[in-house]
Amino acid sequence: MTIQTVLVVAIAVVFAVAAALAIIRMVIGPSILDRAVASDVLLTEVLCVMGAEAVINSHTDTLPVMLMIAATGILGTLAVARFVARRDRASGEEGR
Structure with a gap:
């Protein structure tokens, strides 16, 4: 086994774990911002995997x-x- 094969396997494992955690955060939430950040992380991981x-x-x-x-x-x-921002602005106006 070459060093390149070991590195490819290590990269695959790290990105697989990170993708699984991002998908879990997207499902669990609890807020829309958590889901948005998780989807950004997942897209970034896809970009990194494609770049690698x-x-x-x-x-x-x-x-x-x-x-x-x-x-x-x-x-x-x-x-x-x-x-x-629109939702926060609308809920702020109701509280006045």
């Missing part, structure tokens, strides 16, 4: 897909932030 795969195999074929995933993550985060 590109480095290991010495290619740039996945770069356009990585850019689209990053854009989706940014737009999703902005949408959740706007939703939460």
